[in-house]
Amino acid sequence: MIRLVFASLVNRRVIVLLTALSVAFSVFLFASVEKLRDGARAGFTHTVSGTHIVAGARSGQIPLLLFSLFHLGSPTSNVSYASYLKYRKHPAVAWALPLSIGDSHRGFRVVGTSPSLVKHFRYRDGQQLRLAEGTYSLGRFKAVLGSTAARELGYKVGAPLVLTHGISDVQGIHDHEDNPFTVEGIFEPTGTPFDKGIYISLESAELMHADHDDDRSEKQGVRSADDKPVRIEKITSFLIGVKQPVDILPLMREINEDSSEPLTAILPGVVLSEIWNMMGYAENILKLVSYLVMLTALCGLFIALYASLAERYREMAILRALGAHPLNIAALLLAESFLLAVAGILAGYALLAVAAASLHSTLVRYFSVSLGVFPLTPQELFFVAMLIVMSALVAMVPAYLVYRRALAEGLQVRQ
Amino acid sequence: MKNAVIEAENLVFAYTAQPVLEINRLKVSAGSHALICGDSGCGKSTLMNLFSGVLSGYTGRLQVLGQDLSALSPAKRDRFRAQHIAVIFQQFNLIPYLTVTENLRLALRIAGQKNDPERTAAILDHLQIAHVARQRASELSHGQQQRAAAARALALDAELILADEPTSALDDTNARLFLELLFREAEANDRTIVVVSHDLRYRKRFDQVIDLAELNRAVKKPHPRARRSA
Numbered sequence: 001m002i003r004l005v006f007a008s009l010v011n012r013r014v015i016v017l018l019t020a021l022s023v024a025f026s027v028f029l030f031a032s033v034e035k036l037r038d039g040a041r042a043g044f045t046h047t048v049s050g051t052h053i054v055a056g057a058r059s060g061q062i063p064l065l066l067f068s069l070f071h072l073g074s075p076t077s078n079v080s081y082a083s084y085l086k087y088r089k090h091p092a093v094a095w096a097l098p099l100s101i102g103d104s105h106r107g108f109r110v111v112g113t114s115p116s117l118v119k120h121f122r123y124r125d126g127q128q129l130r131l132a133e134g135t136y137s138l139g140r141f142k143a144v145l146g147s148t149a150a151r152e153l154g155y156k157v158g159a160p161l162v163l164t165h166g167i168s169d170v171q172g173i174h175d176h177e178d179n180p181f182t183v184e185g186i187f188e189p190t191g192t193p194f195d196k197g198i199y200i201s202l203e204s205a206e207l208m209h210a211d212h213d214d215d216r217s218e219k220q221g222v223r224s225a226d227d228k229p230v231r232i233e234k235i236t237s238f239l240i241g242v243k244q245p246v247d248i249l250p251l252m253r254e255i256n257e258d259s260s261e262p263l264t265a266i267l268p269g270v271v272l273s274e275i276w277n278m279m280g281y282a283e284n285i286l287k288l289v290s291y292l293v294m295l296t297a298l299c300g301l302f303i304a305l306y307a308s309l310a311e312r313y314r315e316m317a318i319l320r321a322l323g324a325h326p327l328n329i330a331a332l333l334l335a336e337s338f339l340l341a342v343a344g345i346l347a348g349y350a351l352l353a354v355a356a357a358s359l360h361s362t363l364v365r366y367f368s369v370s371l372g373v374f375p376l377t378p379q380e381l382f383f384v385a386m387l388i389v390m391s392a393l394v395a396m397v398p399a400y401l402v403y404r405r406a407l408a409e410g411l412q413v414r415q
Numbered sequence: 416m417k418n419a420v421i422e423a424e425n426l427v428f429a430y431t432a433q434p435v436l437e438i439n440r441l442k443v444s445a446g447s448h449a450l451i452c453g454d455s456g457c458g459k460s461t462l463m464n465l466f467s468g469v470l471s472g473y474t475g476r477l478q479v480l481g482q483d484l485s486a487l488s489p490a491k492r493d494r495f496r497a498q499h500i501a502v503i504f505q506q507f508n509l510i511p512y513l514t515v516t517e518n519l520r521l522a523l524r525i526a527g528q529k530n531d532p533e534r535t536a537a538i539l540d541h542l543q544i545a546h547v548a549r550q551r552a553s554e555l556s557h558g559q560q561q562r563a564a565a566a567r568a569l570a571l572d573a574e575l576i577l578a579d580e581p582t583s584a585l586d587d588t589n590a591r592l593f594l595e596l597l598f599r600e601a602e603a604n605d606r607t608i609v610v611v612s613h614d615l616r617y618r619k620r621f622d623q624v625i626d627l628a629e630l631n632r633a634v635k636k637p638h639p640r641a642r643r644s645a
Contacts, residue, residue, distance in 0.1 A: 004513075004521065011512030318508040321469060322525045323497015326490050403489065 005335050008315070012308065016340065019304040023344025023387065026297025028351040033290040034380050035352070037283060042124075044276055047192040048239075048268050050122035052248045055079070055087065055255050056237030058262035065271045068099055068237045070193045071109040075101060078234035083261050087240060092247035095120045097239040100205050105163050108149040110198045112205030112235070113138070120241060123192050133157055134185030138201040142184040148195035150186040159183045161198070163208060203230040240265075294383050301341065301387060302394050316402040330399035334392055341391035345384055418481075420445045420575055420607040421466060425475035427633075428461060436461055436473075437633040443623065448598065448608045450618055453627035457634050459611040460505060462627065463579045466609065467502045468492040480574060497526040501573035503581045507564040509552035515539065515563045516548045522567050538566045541596045543589065557584040565593055569600050576601065578610045582617075594620060 009016050048069050056064045057077040066072040081098070088096040097120050100112030115138040118129050134157035136144055143161050145153070155161070161181040181200065189195055207230055242248050248267070255265035276283075316329050376384070421443040428436040436458045443449045453459055464470035465477060468484045471492070477484055480499050484492060496502065509518050516535070523530045539545040542562040547555055552563060561584045568576055576597070582590035594617055601608045610621070618624055628634055 004510075007512055007517070315510060318510060319525070320493050321467075321496070321502065321504065321508055322522045323493050324525045325494065328525075 002335070005332060005339065008312070008332075009336060009339065012312075015308050019301075019308060020340055020344040020347060022300050022304055023297070023341060024347035024351060026293065026300060027345050027348025027384070027387070028355070030290055030293045030297060030383055031348065031352050031380055032355065033286060033293060034377050034383075035356075037286040037290065038377050040286075041276065041283065043191055045269075045272050046124035047194070047272070048122070049124060049126050050120075050241060051239045051268055052242045052245075053240040053252055053255070053265050054237060054268050054271075055240060055263055055265040058264050061264065061266045061271050062275060064237060064264055064266055065268060065275070067101055068239070069268065071101075071111075071196050072193075075236040078236055079238070079263060080261055081232045081235055083258070083263065084235055084238045087238070087255065090251065092242050092244065092251050093240055094243045095241045097121065098202055098235045099237045099239065100202055100235045102236065103163050103205065103208070105161060105198055106153060108146075108153065108196055108198050110143075110163055110200060110205070112200055112202045115201060117199065120239070121194075123190050123194060127190070129190070129194075130188045132186045132188040134183070136185045138199065138204070139184070140201070140204050140207065141181045142200070142204070143181045144185040144187060144199045145183055146187050146195040146197045146199070147189035149198050150183075155183050155186075157183055157185060163198075163200075202232050202235065206230045206232050290379065294386070297383075298386060298390050301344075301390055306394055306397060313398065313402065316398070320402065326399065326403040329402055330396065333395040333399045337391040337395035338388065341387050345387060418445045419443065419478070420447075420480055421609065422478045423476065426465070426473055426477055427475050428458075428465060428470070428473040434633045436465070436631055438462075438475075438630055439632070441625065441630065443607060443609055445607055446601075446605055447623050448601065448621045449610070449623040449625060450621035451609065451611045451625045451627050452613060452615060452618070453629075453631070454613060457628040458631050459613070459627055460579055463505075463577055463609075463611045467500055467577050468496050469502075499573055500575045500577060501568035501571040503565050503568045503576070503578040505579040505583070507552075507560045509560060509563055509567070511553035512551055514549050514551055515544060515555070515566070518552055518563060519567050519570050522571060526571055526573075528572055535566070535570050538569050538596065542566050542593060558586070558589060561585060562589065562593065565597070569596065572604070573606065575607045575609070578608070578612075580612050580614075581610060582612065582614055587616075590614075590617070 054065060054068050056068065056075065057079045059076055063073050063076070067075050084096065084098050087093055095116065097117055098112075098114055101109060103110035103112075115136075117138070118131075118136055121129055123129075131144075132147065134144070138144065145155060149155075159182070161183055163181060181204070187195070240251070242251060252265040252267065255263050316333075319329055319332070320326070419442045421441070423438050423441040426436065426438040426441070427434050451459060451462065461470065465473055465484075466479055468479070468487070471485060471489070473485065482495060482499075484495070487495060509515075510521065513521065516539075519535050520530050536545065536548075539548050542565060544555075544559050544562045544566065547559055547563075552560060555563060561581065565578070565581055568578070578597070581597075582593060585593060597608060597610075598620065600606065
């Protein structure tokens with residue numbers, strides 16, 4: 001009987017192929033919309049992981065998160081380095097990372113931080129930063145580039161880097177030309193906004209500004225200051241990891257109520273989901289699109305299968321004339337329909353895998369979205385199950401008709 | 416007197432309101448070779464479809480192999496046909512994308528009978544289609560298809576063989592070869608044969624000839640399809 005199914009399918013290979021292909025495209029379309037939706041959310045929420053608190057000068061929660069982690073917007077005021085040091089030594093704090101944001105290089109943000117960035121910063125379920133090439137020391141006038149920044153700028157390890165004060169695409173009048181940095185290393189892609197950053201140490205950032213800072217009484221050539229400790233006064237924000245999760249909320253309150261300096265502390269996870277919810281309409285549109293795709297795909301499958309089965313009405317009648325039980329015929333149709341649906345689904349995912357592999361770098365670069373076939377989202381599982389159920393239902397219609405209609409009618413040769 | 420294999424009484428069948436078949440009494444006894452003849456449109460194929468259970472919805476009594484076909488569900492009728500009756504359909508009803516051999520095997524399989532390769536080979540050989548046994552049914556000529564359909568019916572181990580115009584596409588030699596094999600198989604296994612045909616060339620070989628045009632009272636009434644000049 002299985003041989004008959006295959007023989008029949010091979011006999012109608014063109015229409016069968018087209019049907020499977022239409023299923024494949026539907027699956028591909030649905031799955032990619034699903035994956036992109038999921039990937040967008042994941043790319044967003046995976047930006048930071050393991051950081052319990054983000055703190056900065058008194059400001060809105062969302063701006064604080066956006067400039068600290070997404071390289072979006074700019075800080076309105078700074079926080080004193082002393083405050084950072086105070087909280088770093090706080091008994092509840094396991095680690096703290098200072099961030100100094102405000103400079104840029106050809107549109108890419110320069111982030112001043114401490115060399116322990118690599119040790120403490122985590123993204124996507126606790127993944128660590130890894131170096132793709134070069135070294136990581138964040139020594140004076142050394143910069144490590146995020147993968148996107150390195151690729152877009154075309155910089156290799158050892159390239160000189162001229163940093164601009166302020167954030168702009170064009171080389172500004174505030175070019176710190178006397179202090180060229182060197183690219184010492186490049187991070188591996190993370191698929192998060194982290195990739196767009198240029199990372200230097202706080203000291204380098206401070207030295208870069210030293211020349212232009214009129215308020216400073218002792219103007220020193222930066223080169224000659226190499227061996228002297230640099231005094232850091234201001235940073236823009238800092239990240240905190242606590243020792244015990246129970247300390248998170250008390251510590252946050254403590255920072256928010258700090259009497260020596262007005263500060264804002266936020267829980268990045270909470271604010272991330274707040275932002276995501278604000279952008280929820282975009283996700284809902286994607287959701288709507290994927291449901292429409294699903295509906296179209298199911299209709300397409302129904303039509304394709306029904307058409308191909310209807311044309312085989314006579315064939316089914318012959319089997320009946322030979323004495324095949326209606327249940328056997330139904331099983332035959334079912335097996336065929338099922339095979340088609342499964343083949344289509346597999347082909348659709350194969351297509352997705354190929355597309356994901358070939359578009360991976362583009363997607364990561366432009367959308368910070370990484371796309372893969374697995375794991376399937378619940379919606380996809382539902383969709384795949386619906387397709388299979390639908391294929392079975394579709395097969396039952398002609399099977400029922402074959403049984404109901406007079407056999408003699410089915411045996412007529414129709415021209 | 417032998418048992419009747421087919422027994423009809425007051426059999427009336429109508430596709431629409433107008434009956435096309437009205438038979439008072441018809442009987443084919445076991446082991447007989449019956450030829451049902453008559454002009455086109457006198458209801459031969461309809462009668463054949465009633466005998467094989469392909470068509471249903473008649474009034475009156477019709478027993479085939481002692482079974483009242485109208486008492487069976489469509490599925491059971493199909494089963495009954497597969498187990499007891501071999502039918503050579505006028506339209507052949509071969510699965511076009513299967514080879515001749517596969518068509519034979521499929522029929523045997525559905526009927527739940529064992530395939531005896533030697534026997535099927537012999538049948539194909541006798542009907543002179545052994546050389547096309549591995550070709551798809553759709554690639555065969557009309558005559559070859561008809562012989563393949565005949566071979567399928569003969570390969571089945573059935574008590575009753577119904578053949579609807581089995582020689583319509585055959586030349587004289589092949590028609591003779593087919594009838595020869597048909598009768599030989601029937602005699603060897605004590606089968607009953609009912610052939611429907613308007614071809615009277617071979618009428619002498621049958622022991623019972625039924626002129627349906629005369630028997631069917633429906634055609635004697637004025638009817639658009641009745642009694643065209645032969």
